[in-house]
Amino acid sequence: METFGIGIAGLGVVGSGVAKNLVKNAELITQRTGFKFEIKAAALRDPALAHGIVDPSKVKLTTNSMELANDPSIHIIVELMGGTDAPRTLIQESLKNGKAVVTANKALLAECGEELTALAAHHRKPFGFEASVAGGIPVLKALREGLVANNILSIHGIVNGTCNYILSQIAQTGSTYGAALAEAQKLGFAEADPTLDVEGFDAMHKTVVLAALAHGFWIPQEMVHVQGISKLASEDFAFAKMLGYTIKLIATVKSHPDGAVEAHVQPTFVPNRHVLASVSSSFNALAIKGDVVGETLFYGRGAGSDPTASAVIADIVDAAAALSGGHAPHLGATHSLYAKIKPYEETMAPYYIRLGALDKPGTLATIAQVFAAHQIGISSVFQPKDHPGDFVPLILLCDTAPERDVRLALAGIAGLGVVNGPATAIRLEEFAP
Amino acid sequence: METFGIGIAGLGVVGSGVAKNLVKNAELITQRTGFKFEIKAAALRDPALAHGIVDPSKVKLTTNSMELANDPSIHIIVELMGGTDAPRTLIQESLKNGKAVVTANKALLAECGEELTALAAHHRKPFGFEASVAGGIPVLKALREGLVANNILSIHGIVNGTCNYILSQIAQTGSTYGAALAEAQKLGFAEADPTLDVEGFDAMHKTVVLAALAHGFWIPQEMVHVQGISKLASEDFAFAKMLGYTIKLIATVKSHPDGAVEAHVQPTFVPNRHVLASVSSSFNALAIKGDVVGETLFYGRGAGSDPTASAVIADIVDAAAALSGGHAPHLGATHSLYAKIKPYEETMAPYYIRLGALDKPGTLATIAQVFAAHQIGISSVFQPKDHPGDFVPLILLCDTAPERDVRLALAGIAGLGVVNGPATAIRLEEFAP
Numbered sequence: 001m002e003t004f005g006i007g008i009a010g011l012g013v014v015g016s017g018v019a020k021n022l023v024k025n026a027e028l029i030t031q032r033t034g035f036k037f038e039i040k041a042a043a044l045r046d047p048a049l050a051h052g053i054v055d056p057s058k059v060k061l062t063t064n065s066m067e068l069a070n071d072p073s074i075h076i077i078v079e080l081m082g083g084t085d086a087p088r089t090l091i092q093e094s095l096k097n098g099k100a101v102v103t104a105n106k107a108l109l110a111e112c113g114e115e116l117t118a119l120a121a122h123h124r125k126p127f128g129f130e131a132s133v134a135g136g137i138p139v140l141k142a143l144r145e146g147l148v149a150n151n152i153l154s155i156h157g158i159v160n161g162t163c164n165y166i167l168s169q170i171a172q173t174g175s176t177y178g179a180a181l182a183e184a185q186k187l188g189f190a191e192a193d194p195t196l197d198v199e200g201f202d203a204m205h206k207t208v209v210l211a212a213l214a215h216g217f218w219i220p221q222e223m224v225h226v227q228g229i230s231k232l233a234s235e236d237f238a239f240a241k242m243l244g245y246t247i248k249l250i251a252t253v254k255s256h257p258d259g260a261v262e263a264h265v266q267p268t269f270v271p272n273r274h275v276l277a278s279v280s281s282s283f284n285a286l287a288i289k290g291d292v293v294g295e296t297l298f299y300g301r302g303a304g305s306d307p308t309a310s311a312v313i314a315d316i317v318d319a320a321a322a323l324s325g326g327h328a329p330h331l332g333a334t335h336s337l338y339a340k341i342k343p344y345e346e347t348m349a350p351y352y353i354r355l356g357a358l359d360k361p362g363t364l365a366t367i368a369q370v371f372a373a374h375q376i377g378i379s380s381v382f383q384p385k386d387h388p389g390d391f392v393p394l395i396l397l398c399d400t401a402p403e404r405d406v407r408l409a410l411a412g413i414a415g416l417g418v419v420n421g422p423a424t425a426i427r428l429e430e431f432a433p
Numbered sequence: 434m435e436t437f438g439i440g441i442a443g444l445g446v447v448g449s450g451v452a453k454n455l456v457k458n459a460e461l462i463t464q465r466t467g468f469k470f471e472i473k474a475a476a477l478r479d480p481a482l483a484h485g486i487v488d489p490s491k492v493k494l495t496t497n498s499m500e501l502a503n504d505p506s507i508h509i510i511v512e513l514m515g516g517t518d519a520p521r522t523l524i525q526e527s528l529k530n531g532k533a534v535v536t537a538n539k540a541l542l543a544e545c546g547e548e549l550t551a552l553a554a555h556h557r558k559p560f561g562f563e564a565s566v567a568g569g570i571p572v573l574k575a576l577r578e579g580l581v582a583n584n585i586l587s588i589h590g591i592v593n594g595t596c597n598y599i600l601s602q603i604a605q606t607g608s609t610y611g612a613a614l615a616e617a618q619k620l621g622f623a624e625a626d627p628t629l630d631v632e633g634f635d636a637m638h639k640t641v642v643l644a645a646l647a648h649g650f651w652i653p654q655e656m657v658h659v660q661g662i663s664k665l666a667s668e669d670f671a672f673a674k675m676l677g678y679t680i681k682l683i684a685t686v687k688s689h690p691d692g693a694v695e696a697h698v699q700p701t702f703v704p705n706r707h708v709l710a711s712v713s714s715s716f717n718a719l720a721i722k723g724d725v726v727g728e729t730l731f732y733g734r735g736a737g738s739d740p741t742a743s744a745v746i747a748d749i750v751d752a753a754a755a756l757s758g759g760h761a762p763h764l765g766a767t768h769s770l771y772a773k774i775k776p777y778e779e780t781m782a783p784y785y786i787r788l789g790a791l792d793k794p795g796t797l798a799t800i801a802q803v804f805a806a807h808q809i810g811i812s813s814v815f816q817p818k819d820h821p822g823d824f825v826p827l828i829l830l831c832d833t834a835p836e837r838d839v840r841l842a843l844a845g846i847a848g849l850g851v852v853n854g855p856a857t858a859i860r861l862e863e864f865a866p
Binding site for chain 1: 454455458460461462464465466563569570571574575578579580581582583584649708711718723724725726727728729730731732733734737739740742743744746747750751755758768769770
């Protein structure tokens with residue numbers, strides 16, 4: 001029986017879940033793996049708050065997380081502090097000192113993933129971050145190991161539970177964005193300052209991690225196009241419903257035959273026939289398409305104390321197995337098969353477009369001519385009847401076209417005096433076979 | 434760069450997919466893992482059929498699979514022969530000779546899984562069988578590793594693509610069982626002799642494997658209750674639809690607080706609001722509930738040359754990593770936390786029941802009294818109007834009750850002269866939170 005010492009930096013929502021479940025299911029985990037895990041030390045801002053989470057007679061408490069990196073009784077460091085500077089230093093020192101590291105810190109990975117995975121590879125030490133994307137769903141393991149035989153053609157993920165809760169509420173109850181956000185905050189699905197979630201930055205961090213595991217290189221986060229959900233208009237939810245779609249915040253990673261990779265996050269019309277459309281509340285799901293396996297989908301809770309702890313503990317066990325065998329697991333090593341990033345403006349998609357159009361014969365012809373001039377096909381036009389006034393909503397579904405061309409066409413239309421303001425353009429993802 | 438020699442026994446649908454994709458994605462796999470794989474030998478009944486699948490100038494062809502077990506250039510044996518006797522001997526000899534083994538053979542695992550996993554553990558050699566359940570979906574890896582922190586509370590799986598294709602066709606087009614089966618055979622989704630699939634035996638084999646990984650012991654296959662789809666009546670599909678359900682062949686593994694495990698396969702009413710209801714055609718999906726992670730779901734292609742090859746190659750890579758590190762991965766080792774099997778008659782479920790009932794006042798009271806006498810609650814009664822005759826269909830939805838009590842109640846009713854034949858009873862799975 002091998003015993004591994006664990007040091008946990010951060011005993012908040014996730015850290016306390018890890019401590020609780022490591023103890024609760026200790027016998028099961030040991031019987032399954034042959035390993036025993038002992039929490040040797042925990043670092044937290046106020047050691048008094050550790051009461052009831054870990055046993056202070058067995059677990060050394062400290063306010064200085066760097067003590068964990070230098071504690072010889074600790075084999076595996078679990079970084080759950082939040083922020084980026086202190087975690088980065090802790091992880092660097094821990095790897096240098098020969099310890100395995102597990103983290104759930106997607107913001108850190110999006111910023112320093114390349115450096116930290118290279119450092120782990122250099123020291124041949126396990127570095128796990130399953131909990132950084134989609135909480136309890138073992139989707140990074142699937143990308144890294146289960147689908148290792150595949151060129152990953154596409155990933156479409158609902159990876160932010162806060163946004164998905166808000167979008168589901170609006171779609172299902174007709175509530176406003178503000179009311180749905182307030183409800184999410186009340187239920188603990190959204191932070192007091194929800195910016196990181198609702199503006200798409202958290203999903204962007206996860207997109208960087210997904211792309212790295214799928215394609216072997218770390219996309220600089222500033223090259224991932226991000227659009228959040230806070231500016232969606234309620235009428236677009238109604239039109240989506242009418243047309244058979246559901247609006248979801250989708251993190252997309254797609255590879256192209258020339259090795260280019262596109263990665264972006266934005267509200268997207270998902271057809272109701274696709275499983276992703278039915279992923280509601282704070283659940284996460286990822287549709288992953290590989291050139292060998294075809295379509296797969298992974299679904300579960302993307303956040304919360306217990307689901308995230310499930311992923312952290314799985315990484316702890318994998319780290320122990322690797323330390324025990326004296327080898328680091330394949331980390332989805334960086335490689336050069338893909339390394340080009342497709343600029344967002346060159347990425348292609350069909351679009352839902354809503355214009356406030358002058359209610360006069362000839363308006364549609366004027367608008368259609370601009371799309372035609374940009375080689376953009378229009379597959380449907382839809383004009384709701386019950387909007388009296390000089391300007392009425394005009395819905396167009398455009399065929400697949402580069403983002404740049406759609407943007408240019410809409411800018412062209414804006415100058416012709418037949419619309420009353422900027423158009424709304426939302427991507428469609430048809431999940432064609 | 435470490436190179437591993439591969440020996441493939443069986444170059445049929447799956448074997449040829451493995452050979453093709455190992456070559457096609459060789460560079461990607463090597464960049465990701467640091468390992469190179471070379472097919473050294475292949476065993477097949479007629480070596481002439483290897484033409485176009487492997488390069489005979491590099492791959493030794495033999496009709497005797499045991500030659501692979503004794504070939505020192507081979508490190509990993511891939512068993513894809515079918516049958517049980519020859520594969521069993523091949524796997525035994527290969528493990529004894531220090532080779533890792535990968536197989537997709539669920540019938541063999543259901544019969545000899547305990548013996549073969551024990552032998553692999555004894556020799557400390559990797560033994561992978563990801564492809565034996567749900568083809569390309571990395572669900573065994575999820576159970577073994579990704580969800581290692583969890584008591585697995587339940588698994589509900591659509592694990593047989595043939596049955597799911599047939600059931601989807603009947604539900605969506607109103608076709609008969611016979612026509613749907615013929616269509617499945619034409620499309621290659623069903624064998625000429627479909628017994629193994631449509632009578633539920635293939636799903637039962639997979640249930641044994643799922644239960645072993647979830648609960649640490651191998652349930653003797655004769656203790657898994659099996660009911661296939663060939664005797665379902667078309668009217669039950671219509672009633673299911675009317676009531677908001679879809680009939681699926683569900684493989685169930687559930688654990689109970691006392692350590693007892695139930696495992697069975699039968700047609701089941703799945704509520705349309707649950708994702709499993711929307712899994713159509715030959716796709717597979719498994720809903721897995723853990724005590725830490727909560728609800729998860731895994732979806733993808735459960736069969737076919739490429740999807741199955743995706744899983745086999747993932748096992749090959751894992752085997753190489755373990756051989757390289759000199760340690761066997763944790764195999765979902767057998768343990769004693771669970772070891773009791775709950776007899777089918779004691780398992781509990783709500784039921785859909787259809788009776789041909791005498792169209793006369795008092796019939797329902799007579800029937801209801803029998804259910805009451807067995808302490809079985811009735812939550813809904815439903816009598817379609819358009820069935821003239823002395824006997825009319827009577828649909829009851831019963832509350833959760835032991836299978837034995839439901840069976841006894843129906844036997845009691847059969848003797849009272851108010852029904853015209855044996856009742857149809859189909860389990861409901863409500864997926865309560």
